[in-house]
Amino acid sequence: MADLNQLWKKRLWGFWEDAMRYLRIIVMGYVYFPILLLIGLAFLYQYLTRQLPSSFPLGWILSFFLAWLLARSRPRTFLEEADLIFLRPVHHQMGTYFRKAVIYSFFIYSIQLLAFLALLSPLLGIYLAGSGQILPFLIPLLVLLLWNLILARQEMRAQQPLLLFGYKMIRFLLNLIVCLQIFQVIPLYWVVDLTVLFIIAFLSWRKGKEENYNWTFLLQVERKKKTSFYSYIHWFMETPEQQTTMAHRRNLRFQFLRLPYQPRSTYFYFYLKSLVREKEVFYPYIRLTMISTALMFWHVPLYISLLISVLALLLNGFQLYQVWPRLDSFWFHLYPLPLRSREDGFLRTLFVLLTIHITAMSIVTLWSQGFGKGGLLWLVGMFFLAGWVYVGIRKKIRIHL
């Protein structure tokens, strides 16, 4: 179908045209601050990896991480909501469209995989030290990636959510077994591996021929992929394409989210609930808080701990602060409240969330490296936060009022 081939091309170019606009701004350096932060963190990471004890289960950790990364690879299809009406009736003619989606996704995820391997290079160095070659790691991982994508395409025909989850778990386990072999945790049997992978791929392809695609799931995956791309961009700048997903957080409702009824805290009430519920903001916040807190277990000089804390606070604060222009509402213009109270509510929310972050890091430092170091870290962190949030960020958000 010439039209469907054109459609693939049109959608692919449409997406990249838009994406390149953002990437150009990032690469050109207009948003150099987060890049500098990331470079700073990369140096710290290299420094910390050199301190790893020899008993550290690196092979297991790398295998789990890569197995999970490969299992969550699903083809990007560039499908849109309206396709449910317009393309679904011609789905049987879309074989080439979906094949192109798999090939394109393989190309893109290969680049991502290479980037991840580059990120892991200080750790991989331990393995590379023996052979000095990256290819024995890279080629099997690329084969595994292609296998995951082929299977993931066929899985998208499953109608039951439980089945979809089950397939993903099976892929994860097989990925894990192969990765453990790649990282020499268990002995390598590449003939057996290849045979098993091939048989599974063949069975999945044959079964897939009999079933239609689960369009609701196809659209859901595409939405997630798109959101995930713009979430990376979101680290550097605000985009209108940024989609948000909400988590009810019932378990938090009676604790963290149960805020007292205080008319003077109207905007704090709104922003705290909103930020905690928005997955694209809260999950990175939790991840960053946990990673930076875990880093405090390492015994490093005080200046390194301070540097890590400040960088982690800056990164977290930066990604939280990006929501300011988006979390605006028509109703804010009608509330009988001074405009400035909105700004105060937002800054208070940032301050509370970042205080939790620095407190978690300080408690771990206090426990692992003593009261003096932990206390000092907390004091410096709080002093920095007060200045940065109430002076630095206040200045930035005033522009938007």
Next chain:
Amino acid sequence: MGHPVLQVQEITGGYMKGKPVLHRVSIDIQSHEMVGLIGLNGAGKSTTIKHILGLLDPFEGTILLGGMKRKDSPAEYASRMSYIPETPLFYEHLTLWEHLELTAMAYQLNQSDFEKRAKELLQEFRMERMVNWFPSTFSKGMKQKLMIINAFLTDPALYIVDEPFVGLDPRGIQSLLQMLEKKKREGASILMSTHILATAEQYCDRLILLHEGRVVLRGTLADLRQQTGMERASLEDIFLTVTEVQRNG
């Protein structure tokens, strides 16, 4: 009749200074009064409402709410009115109850008063079961009910109601109309923009017909009949005739 709660005095306004949408529009609403704002699509009803809400500033003329201009004290001006929008506008991140709580806090309501009033309204509009739901999962009518409950939580001098019946079930419409009548009896003023002319005819004390940004008719139904020379005509007949005549020049 009491003192005028809302006075829109000869305003000319719109979105771009060179292209006004409204031309010397005047509206006044007394206490204990419901005024219907009617007109074709694009007649300027929503633009008029935006000016009253303070979302747009008129190029000329003044708007007084309880004798006060918005720029004198924006917060106090805002506290004197409540708004039900044509399209439900809600916070994606908050549940139904949290919407109500946020509004009550913004309007500085006492907590026990808020809870009592919220429960009564939720019961009246049959929304008690949905208090912990996110509005994005609501039907159109339920979203509209959220807007209505939100507006009636506070006790302002003026209610601005823009096309309130869209998506509401008959029981919801009845509850809304009863609520508006009750507020009117208690002394509030109501400005209601609607296309449901039979309801406007039945419930509104006075009517204002906007056409192409100008007030072409105003008064009670009897006044409108007299002005058009259409004795015993319904509001719909008058509306159709006037807008047709205006179109033909």
